Amino acid sequence: MLRTGIVARTIIYAILIVYMILIITPFLMIFMNSFKSLREIFLRPFSPPSRFTFENYIKAWKKANLTNAFLNSAIVSFASVAGILLVSSMLAYAISRYEFPLRRFLYIYVIAGLALPARLAIIPIYVILQKINLLDTRLGLITIYVSTGIAFATFLLKNFMDDIPVEIEESARMDGATPWTIFTKIDLPLIRPALVVVGIVNFVGIWNDFFFPLIIINSRGKETIPLAISIFFGEYSNQWQLISAALSMSVLPIMITFFILSRYFIVGMTQGAIK
């Protein structure tokens, strides 16, 4: 660890505090503005709101259709993460544990997905979803998120499974347990840390994703939060107090989750992207 004297440390604190102020100010600004009237936003930009009423919040919540948006985001994110974890851990298990022809090829075939930016294939994805009647549906979104999440999840989970000694399964097999029982009762619990990392990385990514909902969803009532806010921003620009309230409400849940689970978030997101 670098040792610093009192002078150096003071400078370091000063730099870090300026950095923190830069991070917090925009959040503080939308939060303050969300309680102000439009007049106040223009006339008294620096002063705290004169009153704390939730008028803007109630209006924005209704007009931005946030009940639906939160519901849709929750359904899509949870279902997609569950889907990714299920099919990827199964595939990872097969590749890690079973010996079969083309095993190595199958692994490389899936890992190749790490190198394919899914957004670039959006035109065919759009056409396929249209053909199977999944365009403009939550199931369509979930299908795409699960499919594009497989490569990364399988890569991480397979590597984790490789480190579990096969002997652990032996006694269960002697007792006549089926491969499915062995997988769910013995291996899955052992790779839980990896499942948590994969789960969080994907959840945050899907919860925050804007691109796929923008293309796939086009009827009101099915939009996720980023899309709902984007539509609201377009329709109500100039109503900055309402937009501030809508933005505050949409960033708050993920912020709170982050502060509670920050350790997992940080490990998951940094390790996930690099390794």
Add this chain to the structure above:
Amino acid sequence: MQKVKIRYMLLFSTPAILLYTIFVIYPFIYSFILSFYNWPGVGPKIFVGLKNFRDILTGPFGAEFRNALFHNIYFFIMVSILELGLGFLIAVLLTTNIKGKRLFQTLAYLPNVISMVLVGFIWNMMLNPQWGLINQILKSVGLGALAKPWLGDPSLAFNTIILVNVWRHLGFYVLVFIASIINIPPDLIDAAYIDGASNFQIVRYVIFPLTVPTFQTLLILLFIWSFNVFDIVYALEGVQAGPFRSTDVLGTLFYRTAFGGLGSSRMDFGLGAAIAVLIFVMVIPVSMFYAYVIEKRRRK
């Protein structure tokens, strides 16, 4: 490793392989095929050979394509310098003997968990020329001359977008560098102190050389991510990537071409697919190299 009946292997691998093949691999192949056709999305596809590529590279869309491509490359260079440079420096500060590291790290990472498009809208308000906080602050400290239409001036808009991007992502690079720095054996730093090295010398000759692999990995990732830029431009300037296309990137150009939006000269899936193929050709060697590197590191 065990030999089992093939049906278990199939049971475990089929769902993922099917989804992956239909919705990831097949769309990529299909993109290549579509790029040789004209197709507005309905009706018959018309085979046009390499015409789409000629249109994009040298024909009527050449100027627009080069403009967007230039912005992606500029974005990659600027963001690499700012995010990796500042990220490394702040990580060094956060690995000294100061207090409150965890709080600083958590706050630094905070903007990363917010949807990019929401970050864009928040900054859209911060940068509002009339009442946005940035210009208000500049005016109130007597620097009113510096209050600019940050997103409305073609010579400023793209750099402003880059800075907002740095605001959003810097914490990620800080944390990755911290992880890399704390992996350096403490003995190395202690030995340097015994030899009478200053902190600056330790950073320059011990810490920096040992984090070079992290710089390399992050550069590769930044290259790939730089060609994916879309949300932030969409939120700050819309799909038209105004003012006057001064913030246009391949992502917004691709979106306009494939899915329309006012002012796009031609809406065509074939032309859009051709743009996707060109982006793909630029990015894929780098991302394959990345996949190769992480797979090799894992095996060590």
